[in-house]
Amino acid sequence: MKKYIVLALIGFFATATLVAQEINWVTLEEAVALQKKNPKKIMMDMYTVWCGPCKMLDRNTFNNKDVAAYVNKHYYAVKFNAEGNDIVKFKDKTFTNPNYNPAKAKTRNSGHELSRFFSVRAYPTLVFLDENADFIAPISGIKSHNN
Numbered sequence: 001m002k003k004y005i006v007l008a009l010i011g012f013f014a015t016a017t018l019v020a021q022e023i024n025w026v027t028l029e030e031a032v033a034l035q036k037k038n039p040k041k042i043m044m045d046m047y048t049v050w051c052g053p054c055k056m057l058d059r060n061t062f063n064n065k066d067v068a069a070y071v072n073k074h075y076y077a078v079k080f081n082a083e084g085n086d087i088v089k090f091k092d093k094t095f096t097n098p099n100y101n102p103a104k105a106k107t108r109n110s111g112h113e114l115s116r117f118f119s120v121r122a123y124p125t126l127v128f129l130d131e132n133a134d135f136i137a138p139i140s141g142i143k144s145h146n147n
Contacts, residue, residue: 021065023077028088028114031076032133039131043075046082046115046138050107051123053142061142082115082123083108090114091133 026034031042045062047054061067071077080086085100095117099110111120118127119138128136 021068023062023068023071025077025079028078028090031078034076041075041131042078042129044078044080044127046080046120046125046127048083048123054124057124057142082112082120088114
């Protein structure tokens with residue numbers, strides 16, 4: 001009986017590992033520190049809490065196991081609330097959201113200084129940085145598939 005339970009548990013965890021491939025999200029500061037040990041580009045998901053297409057990107061793209069595996073292999077992935085109140089140190093500067101309103105935390109808020117630094121004008125926007133954390137480009141929007 002114990003043998004069957006062990007085999008069932010092994011099967012469950014093996015299946016869960018195959019299905020549960022997720023993107024390894026880190027902060028921008030962590031990504032820059034990781035680049036010093038193992039240079040990779042950074043992909044930064046600039047989102048907002050109210051953005052429907054941002055949620056679609058999470059649900060339909062970032063939850064895809066093949067996408068997650070690719071992103072984890074080739075990039076340090078950063079998820080950043082472009083209207084949040086995080087304090088971010090990047091390139092010897094400190095970025096904040098001085099007009100952040102906690103009463104609007106679940107709705108539209110003021111834009112974070114970091115989103116302006118990366119020329120983010122729409123959500124979602126993927127910001128790409130090279131292996132030295134230098135700006136490459138912002139890519140806005142999502143691509144939908146009509147079947």
